[in-house]
Amino acid sequence: MRYTKKDWVLAGLTGMSLVVILLLLAVLLGQIAWHGAPVISAEFLTESPGADMISGGIWPAIYGTVFMTLLMTLAGVPVGIATAIFLTEYASPRSRTAKLVRIAVNNLAGVPSIVFGLFGLGFFIIFVGGSMDALFYDDSRPVWGKPSILWASLTLAVLTLPVVIVTTEEALRQVPRELRDASLALGATRFQTVYKIVLPNAKGGILTGVILAVSRGAGEVAPIIFCGAANFVPYLPTDLRDMFMHLGYHVYALATQSPNVDAARPTLFGTVLVLLVLTFSLNLLAVIIRSRSRAALRP
Amino acid sequence: MNQTADSFPDAPEGVKMQTQDVNIFYADNQAITDVSLDIADRNVTALIGPSGCGKSTYLRALNRMNDTIDSCRIEGRILLDGEDIYGRGVDAVEVRRRVGMVFQKSNPFPKSIFDNVAFGLRIGGEKDKDLIAQRVEESLRGAALWDEVKDRLQSSALGLSGGQQQRLCIARCLAVWPEVILMDEPASALDPIATAKIEELIRELREKYTIIIVTHSMQQAARVSDFTAFFFMGKLIEHGDTEMMFTRPSKKRTEEYISGRFG
Numbered sequence: 428m429r430y431t432k433k434d435w436v437l438a439g440l441t442g443m444s445l446v447v448i449l450l451l452l453a454v455l456l457g458q459i460a461w462h463g464a465p466v467i468s469a470e471f472l473t474e475s476p477g478a479d480m481i482s483g484g485i486w487p488a489i490y491g492t493v494f495m496t497l498l499m500t501l502a503g504v505p506v507g508i509a510t511a512i513f514l515t516e517y518a519s520p521r522s523r524t525a526k527l528v529r530i531a532v533n534n535l536a537g538v539p540s541i542v543f544g545l546f547g548l549g550f551f552i553i554f555v556g557g558s559m560d561a562l563f564y565d566d567s568r569p570v571w572g573k574p575s576i577l578w579a580s581l582t583l584a585v586l587t588l589p590v591v592i593v594t595t596e597e598a599l600r601q602v603p604r605e606l607r608d609a610s611l612a613l614g615a616t617r618f619q620t621v622y623k624i625v626l627p628n629a630k631g632g633i634l635t636g637v638i639l640a641v642s643r644g645a646g647e648v649a650p651i652i653f654c655g656a657a658n659f660v661p662y663l664p665t666d667l668r669d670m671f672m673h674l675g676y677h678v679y680a681l682a683t684q685s686p687n688v689d690a691a692r693p694t695l696f697g698t699v700l701v702l703l704v705l706t707f708s709l710n711l712l713a714v715i716i717r718s719r720s721r722a723a724l725r726p
Numbered sequence: 727m728n729q730t731a732d733s734f735p736d737a738p739e740g741v742k743m744q745t746q747d748v749n750i751f752y753a754d755n756q757a758i759t760d761v762s763l764d765i766a767d768r769n770v771t772a773l774i775g776p777s778g779c780g781k782s783t784y785l786r787a788l789n790r791m792n793d794t795i796d797s798c799r800i801e802g803r804i805l806l807d808g809e810d811i812y813g814r815g816v817d818a819v820e821v822r823r824r825v826g827m828v829f830q831k832s833n834p835f836p837k838s839i840f841d842n843v844a845f846g847l848r849i850g851g852e853k854d855k856d857l858i859a860q861r862v863e864e865s866l867r868g869a870a871l872w873d874e875v876k877d878r879l880q881s882s883a884l885g886l887s888g889g890q891q892q893r894l895c896i897a898r899c900l901a902v903w904p905e906v907i908l909m910d911e912p913a914s915a916l917d918p919i920a921t922a923k924i925e926e927l928i929r930e931l932r933e934k935y936t937i938i939i940v941t942h943s944m945q946q947a948a949r950v951s952d953f954t955a956f957f958f959m960g961k962l963i964e965h966g967d968t969e970m971m972f973t974r975p976s977k978k979r980t981e982e983y984i985s986g987r988f989g
Contacts, residue, residue: 605833613846614823
C-alpha cells in the first residue's frame with residue numbers, strides 16, 4: 428500500500444510519540460538499573476537496615492511488602508470476583524442494585540489513593556479497631572485501634588477492588604452466551620453453569636486482572652502511610668497487629684527523611700530496583716497466563 | 727385460530743406437548759399471538775415461516791429457555807404430558823432435562839469430546855464412571871458420531887468439523903435422555919453433506935423422541951417432518967400433515983409461502 432502525504436504525517440506523529448515513550452521508559456529503567464544494581468547483594472536482600480537506615484539491607488521491607496500483598500489479595504480478591512459474578516451472571520441488566528454497584532465501583536476507581544489512606548485510618552483503625560478495643564479490652568492502650576499490617580492490607584484491598592471487579596466482569600462477558608445456553612438447556616442450574624462453564628472459561632482473564640490489580644496494590648505507598656507502614660522496624664511482623672516496613676514506603680522515607688540524602692542514594696536506587704523487579708515479575712506472570720489461556724481456547 | 731383439534735384428527739402416538747393460547751412478549755412487542763398447537767409424540771414437527779415470524783421464540787418457550795431473557799413474558803399454557811411447564815412449583819431445570827435443545831450455531835464446550843457428552847450426566851449428579859462411559863458411547867452412537875470419534879474421545883471438541891460439532895451437540899443432548907428435542911435450524915450453518923447426515927439422524931431419532939425443528943428450508947421440512955406448522959407474523963396460520971401442507975395447503979398464505987411467492 429502506498430502512503431499519501433497525510434499518511435506520512437500521521438505515521439510520523441504516532442511514531443514520534445512511540446519513540447518518546449520508549450525513550451522515557453529506557454531512561455527511567457536504565458537509571459534505576461544502573462544505580463541500583465551495584466547495591467544489590469545477598470546481604471542487601473537478607474539483612475535488616477542499620478540504625479542510620481542506609482547501611483545494611485532491606486529484608487524487612489521485602490518481607491513486609493510480600494506479607495501485606497498476600498493479606499491484601501486474600502481479603503480483596505474473593506470479594507471482587509464474587510461482586511463481578513453477581514453483576515454479570517445474576518443481576519438483571521436493568522436492575523437498580525446492579526446499576527448502583529457499578530456506579531460505586533467506577534467512582535471508587537477514580538478516587539485518589541491518598542483518600543483511601545484517610546479512609547483506612549478513619550474507618551478501619553479508628554472505627555473498627557477502636558470499637559474492637561472498646562468492646563474487648565479494658566485497658567486504655569490501643570490493641571487493634573492503631574496502625575498495623577492488617578489495616579494497611581485491608582485498605583489496599585479496598586483500593587484494588589474496583590480493578591478486580593471491572594477486569595473480572597470483562598472476562599466473564601467474554602464467555603460466549605451460546606455456552607451458557609448450552610449448559611442451561613442440558614438442565615444445569617445457573618450456579619452449575621457459572622461454576623462449570625463460565626468460570627473455567629474466564630479463568631485466564633480473571634487471573635490476569637487479579638494479578639495486575641495485586642501488582643498495582645503492592646507498589647502503592649500513599650494509602651499505607653497512615654495505616655501501618657513504618658519508617659524503621661528492624662524486626663519482621665509476626666502478628667496482624669504489628670507495623671511493618673514496605674519497599675515503597677522505604678523509598679519515600681529514604682528520600683525525604685534521611686539526614687544525608689546523598690549517602691542514602693545508592694540504597695534508594697537498590698530498593699526501587701527490588702520493588703520494580705517484584706511488580707514486573709507479577710506483570711510478567713499475568714502476560715504468561717493470558718497467552719496460555721488464549722491458547723487453551725483454541726483447538 | 728382454533729384449528730388444532732380438527733387438523734389433527736389422527737395423531738398417531740397421541741400428543742406430547744400442547745400449547746394453549748400462547749402469547750409471548752419482549753417488553754412491549756408481541757412476538758407470538760394466540761398460538762394453540764398440539765405436538766405429536768414421537769414424530770417430527772417442523773416449524774416454518776419467514777424470518778422474524780416468531781418460530782424461534784416459540785421454540786425457546788417450549789423448554790423455558792426464554793426465562794434467561796429478562797424482558798420476555800409469556801401468557802397462556804404450555805403442557806408437557808398434560809402438565810403446565812410454567813405452572814407453580816415447576817422447576818425450569820427439570821423441564822430442560824426432559825425437553826432438550828440443539829442450537830442453530832453448534833456450541834460445544836471447550837472441553838474434550840467425552841466431557842461434552844458427559845456434562846449433562848455429571849451435573850445431574852451421576853458419579854458412576856462406567857455408567858457415564860456407557861451412556862457417552864450410546865449417545866455418540868445415537869448421534870451417528872461414534873465411529874468418527876471413538877479413537878479420540880479425550881481430544882478437544884473444538885477440533886471437530888462443523889457437522890461433527892453439531893452431531894456432538896445432539897449426542898450431548900441425548901445423553902440426559904430427554905423426551906422432547908427442540909432443534910433451532912440445526913443445519914443452517916452446514917454444508918449439504920453434513921446437512922444430509924443431520925437430516926438422516928433426525929429421521930432415526932424420531933423412533934424414540936419427539937422432535938420439533940425450526941427450519942428455513944422448506945425442502946428440509948418436507949424431507950424430515952411428519953407434521954408442519956406454518957407461522958406468519960407471530961401467528962400460527964396452518965398446521966397439519968406435512969404431505970398435505972406441501973401439496974394441498976388449506977390457507978392461501980401457506981400456499982404463497984410454500985410456492986416461494988414471499989418469505
